[in-house]
Amino acid sequence: MKEKISRTDFLKKGAVASSGVAALTFLGAGLVKTTKASATETSTAWPWPYVALDPEVVRIKGHDTFWAGYACSAGAFDAIISALQESVGDPYTNFPTKLMVFGHGGGAGWGTLCGSLNGAAAAISLVTDKATSDLLVNELIGWYTLEKFPSDTSNTYATAHTFTNNNHDMELPQGICGSPLCHVSVTHWCEVADKAVGSNERKERCARLTGDIAAKAVELLNAHFDGSFVSYYVAPDSVGDCLACHGGAGMVANVAMKQTCIPCHGAEPHSSSFGDPGALNHTFKVKQNFPNPFNSNTTIEFTLPKPENVTIEVYNLNGQHIKTLASNKHYTAGDYSLQWNGNDEHGQSVESGMYFSELELVRA
Ligand code: HEC
Ligand code: HEC
Structure with a gap:
């Protein structure tokens, strides 16, 4: 026996999260009314319509919106929603796609849920019912805790100037976050990479990660809607x-x-x-x-x-x-x-x- x-x-080569815990906050988008002229207009039924998106287009958009001054959470949300604006149009054209801006730094800098996860999860919740949203967001967060960031794809895009914003085209070390908390994810990476939290390298790391998470969310949504979704997270x-x-x-x-x-x-x-x-x-x-x-x-x-x-x-x-x-x-x-x-x-x-x-x- x-x-x-x-x-x-x-x-290994990482930092221990010893304290500073906060509740995991999911702040999904609520029902939004389309703003049509008629006073009798009804709101678009939730979940909103989804069409298959190209994860690579979304990865680049997420990185770009991060550097446009909106950071991780709005970056991930906007990457998905602006792609839906282009494919679907209304109702996506009638609402502020940067509304997740509060989620940066784990919620206005409070270090709780990774902003990119928060933004991507809100986009998932906008186009799925609660049960599906739970399933896909659980997979997204679980995947995040085990994955290396920035991804190989993002690192290649940066060095090959495939991103729209190529101001920070350096090679970046990768680290596994182990936790969905912004504090753990960011601090662990700073230790692995030996970079300061305020450095351009750390910001670029989060910009690449923003694209990576938005792209992953789109892969999960595409798989869900074409019936091929499988949960891998254990x-x-x-x-x-x-x-x-x-x-x-x-x-x-x-x-x-x-x-x-x-x-x-x-x-x-x-x-x-x-x-x-x-x-x-x-x-x-x-x-x-x-x-x-x-x-x-x-x-x-x-x-x-x-x-x-x-x-x-x-x-x-x-x-x-x-x-x-x-x-x-x-x-x-x-x-x-x-x-x-x-x-x-x-x-x-x-x-x-x-x-x-x-x-x-x-x-x-
Ligand atoms: C066999 C049941 C059992 C398992 C398994 C177990 N706990 Fe506990 N845990 C208890 C009990 C009983 C208490 C005392 C609860 C009380 O006093 O209200 C406790 C108390 C605690 C406390 C409060 C501090 C303390 O020492 O009293 C923490 C923190 C805790 N457990 C964490 C964990 C973690 C983390 C794990 C997994 C590694 C774990 N527990 C596994 C039964 C368990
Ligand atoms: C990110 C860090 C973190 C994680 C992960 C975490 N906890 Fe905690 N937990 C805390 C903190 C901080 C407190 C508050 C401690 C205090 O007030 O003394 C706490 C409090 C507790 C308490 C009450 C302790 C007491 O003093 O009575 C229990 C029981 C507990 N946690 C169990 C768990 C279990 C079980 C898990 C995993 C399923 C878990 N925690 C995961 C950080 C964490």
Whole structure:
């Protein structure tokens, strides 16, 4: 029998989101009346009409609107809506496509939901019913947490001068956000790229990301409307693990959210071991690895109160196996530390991002 005991999380070349949380705010567009001359005119029925759009046209528009002074949230919304204006016309011609401007910097600079996600999600909600909107926005946000930004496509557009605005055509490093929070996404990228938050590089990174997210939203909408939408996002195990007790159906039932809990609360939020505060052996311990974040080597420490056979695995945020650090290895009681050099099973250095280690006691 394998007993899964504990996990610890760490970032390769990244920053830990330790605090500063706020609620995820979705601010979708509401019903908008078309402004026709007649006083008896009825409003356009919601959801509004959608036709398949070209994600690459939208990617370029999003980048351009960002730099036109409207930033990420209005940029992503306007990219999709102005493309619909061109394809559909009314009702899209009669309403302010920059209305999501408040969403920049995670809501007027408050660092909550990434503005590009907010803007793209509002566009999705304008053309779909609630159930579809939830499905597509969930996929968009989940995809965002695992993806590298800026995308390869955006980086290529910038260096090849495919964007309309080519003032910032530098190569940019990519980083995985791990979280839909503007604060985590931006700050993590600043750490990975070694750039200041006010630099043109960081702004250009968010401009490319604005285009990337608007393009992804259009891909999801196109797939939904032609019947080919498939959901690929799978939440990290930790979400289900914690929500088993803290979620609506659990014994504590005090948490409603889909973000992974570990970057903020750690793998061992309770004074006892992970998973089951009542039942597990309280003297068994896995410490937070150090240094965290790390560039070349990180140390994972653990304490065994009695002799055990131990397996230690490293996983990425998507639950994919990266590396086995110990396989059914016998340890006597005591304190141990293991090194991980950031390489996978094939000796390749893993990408920047968040990783988990999991220790299992292998018992007959
Ligand atoms: C087996 C059920 C169970 C699981 C699984 C569980 N918790 Fe808890 N958690 C509890 C209970 C019970 C409390 C105490 C609740 C109370 O006092 O109201 C608690 C309390 C907390 C608290 C409040 C601080 C504290 O120490 O009292 C935090 C934060 C927390 N849990 C986070 C998490 C996270 C993050 C996970 C996943 C890594 C998790 N929990 C998994 C049952 C669980
Ligand atoms: C982005 C960071 C972040 C994430 C992600 C997060 N939390 Fe929290 N959580 C917080 C903060 C900040 C507080 C407030 C702490 C306080 O007031 O002391 C909190 C409070 C809590 C509390 C109440 C703690 C108390 O002192 O009673 C529980 C329980 C909890 N979170 C569980 C979870 C669970 C379960 C998840 C994952 C499904 C989760 N949290 C995800 C940051 C986060």
